[in-house]
Amino acid sequence: xxxxxxxxxxxxxxxxxxxxxxxxxxxxxxxxxxxxxxxxxxxxxxxxxxxxxxxxxxxxxxxxxxxxxxxxxxxxxxxxxxxxxxxxxxxxxxxxxxxxxxxxxxxxxxxxxxxxxxxxxxxxxxxxxxxxxxxxxxxxxxxxxxxxxxxxxxxxxxxxxxxxxxxxxxxxxxxxxxxxxxxxxxxxxxxxxxxxxxxxxxxxxxxxxxxxxxxxxxxxxxxxxxxxxxxxxxxxxxxxxxxxxxxxxxxxxxxx
Amino acid sequence: xxxxxxxxxxxxxxxxxxxxxxxxxxxxxxxxxxxxxxxxxxxxxxxxxxxxxxxxxxxxxxxxxxxxxxxxxxxxxxxxxxxxxxxxxxxxxxxxxxxxxxxxxxxxxxxxxxxxxxxxxxxxxxxxxxxxxxxxxxxxxxxxxxxxxxxxxxxxxxxxxxxxxxxxxxxxxxxxxxxxxxxxxxxxxxxxxxxxxxxxxxxxxxxxxxxxxxxxxxxxxxxxxxxxxxxxxxxxxxxxxxxxxxxxxxx
Numbered sequence: 001x002x003x004x005x006x007x008x009x010x011x012x013x014x015x016x017x018x019x020x021x022x023x024x025x026x027x028x029x030x031x032x033x034x035x036x037x038x039x040x041x042x043x044x045x046x047x048x049x050x051x052x053x054x055x056x057x058x059x060x061x062x063x064x065x066x067x068x069x070x071x072x073x074x075x076x077x078x079x080x081x082x083x084x085x086x087x088x089x090x091x092x093x094x095x096x097x098x099x100x101x102x103x104x105x106x107x108x109x110x111x112x113x114x115x116x117x118x119x120x121x122x123x124x125x126x127x128x129x130x131x132x133x134x135x136x137x138x139x140x141x142x143x144x145x146x147x148x149x150x151x152x153x154x155x156x157x158x159x160x161x162x163x164x165x166x167x168x169x170x171x172x173x174x175x176x177x178x179x180x181x182x183x184x185x186x187x188x189x190x191x192x193x194x195x196x197x198x199x200x201x202x203x204x205x206x207x208x209x210x211x212x213x214x215x216x217x218x219x220x221x222x223x224x225x226x227x228x229x230x231x232x233x234x235x236x237x238x239x240x241x242x243x244x245x246x247x248x249x250x251x252x253x254x255x256x
Numbered sequence: 257x258x259x260x261x262x263x264x265x266x267x268x269x270x271x272x273x274x275x276x277x278x279x280x281x282x283x284x285x286x287x288x289x290x291x292x293x294x295x296x297x298x299x300x301x302x303x304x305x306x307x308x309x310x311x312x313x314x315x316x317x318x319x320x321x322x323x324x325x326x327x328x329x330x331x332x333x334x335x336x337x338x339x340x341x342x343x344x345x346x347x348x349x350x351x352x353x354x355x356x357x358x359x360x361x362x363x364x365x366x367x368x369x370x371x372x373x374x375x376x377x378x379x380x381x382x383x384x385x386x387x388x389x390x391x392x393x394x395x396x397x398x399x400x401x402x403x404x405x406x407x408x409x410x411x412x413x414x415x416x417x418x419x420x421x422x423x424x425x426x427x428x429x430x431x432x433x434x435x436x437x438x439x440x441x442x443x444x445x446x447x448x449x450x451x452x453x454x455x456x457x458x459x460x461x462x463x464x465x466x467x468x469x470x471x472x473x474x475x476x477x478x479x480x481x482x483x484x485x486x487x488x489x490x491x492x493x494x495x496x497x498x499x500x501x502x503x504x505x506x507x
Contacts, residue, residue, distance in 0.1 A: 088341030104271025107263025
């Protein structure tokens with residue numbers, strides 16, 4: 001097993017009296033794509049926010065690249081790259097200015113050639129002077145991913161990165177994630193797409209009602225649960241898929 | 257994969273400042289709108305220079321400009337960027353929250369400097385109001401002190417209200433009340449009681465210290481009281497604004 005780039009241990013998160021995350025523990029290793037799946041309100045965004053340092057957990061520990069998130073938050077953040085669910089850069093700035101801003105923040109010195117290479121890698125070599133607000137959704141997602149990777153962090157957090165993308169852009173993003181994995185980055189991915197999770201994740205954790213229900217490789221998850229009555233009931237095409245297992249384990253009801 | 261070391265504060269700050277100043281430059285139309293009101297007052301009050309003095313006219317114009325920068329410029333830009341998630345994106349990077357805010361405040365201080373200079377130039381050009389070098393120097397200093405009151409007030413507005421649209425309309429309303437009650441109260445149009453209240457309001461105290469600093473020889477005990485009150489307002493507004501402020505617009 002490779003070195004852990006993220007270690008979450010005994011995480012508990014409360015919103016007032018409501019406990020959103022209950023004793024969650026998992027690790028993400030270098031060179032793997034780890035999927036965190038769960039219905040709306042299951043606790044995945046809260047867990048991710050705690051890892052990102054946006055939310056203070058009531059208890060538990062988070063280590064990123066060996067740094068304790070509570071004791072060395074800036075070091076922990078320097079060792080992760082984040083793509084948030086909503087693309088969130090200053091719409092008045094150009095693509096080049098945004099790349100330069102985050103390069104500076106992460107302490108990466110960029111020459112004009114480096115910048116050109118980065119923009120070429122996301123097929124925006126002719127759009128460096130375009131304002132971020134003028135880009136399409138897919139182009140914004142690519143900028144967001146390149147910013148998350150600008151400092152080559154050991155851990156990359158991708159929060160529903162393919163939502164709203166067309167199939168071509170989604171496939172392209174999967175390929176980028178696979179390249180990152182090959183380079184040894186650990187990726188924590190949240191997604192609602194079971195197809196995506198099954199296609200690219202090495203391991204998956206299913207979280208529901210704030211607790212991790214199961215963690216395994218996708219094929220094992222299907223194999224282990226294929227004979228459960230609730231999974232068979234969820235099956236629509238005769239063949240058991242990851243989505244059937246997910247529905248079977250987390251229930252049919254719609255969450256808010 | 258090797259662990260990454262933290263960049264220096266200087267590098268981070270330089271990047272933030274460059275981005276914030278560029279954003280402000282791209283939004284320069286809104287700053288021009290902020291500048292228009294004090295300049296219009298400067299032009300329309302030309303006739304009052306002889307009656308009330310140049311310091312009175314200049315101090316009112318700058319106070320109106322400071323109110324606009326704090327309430328219309330600062331609060332709206334913070335509310336808008338918070339709603340867009342720009343702060344959250346910065347906060348997941350290795351940036352201290354204080355650096356994000358210091359960079360924002362630096363932009364506003366530059367705006368105060370520009371607005372005050374524009375009013376000084378306009379006052380000299382259109383109304384032939386000139387001050388001594390010390391008057392100009394102290395004028396800039398008190399403009400920054402007075403600006404802190406309205407930046408604090410703007411911070412309080414974004415601390416209390418999360419929705420950017422509501423921040424926008426609320427800050428406009430407060431701005432309108434401040435300048436209307438402040439200016440007309442100062443002129444005695446709203447009666448003695450309101451006039452006395454205005455004297456000790458954030459509008460009145462800022463206007464008072466500005467007017468006194470333009471003519472350092474006129475600085476007296478009431479100017480010192482106004483300065484202390486101004487610092488008090490700035491402190492209270494800032495402390496409450498920071499305490500109530502949430503980086504995320506979502507509940």
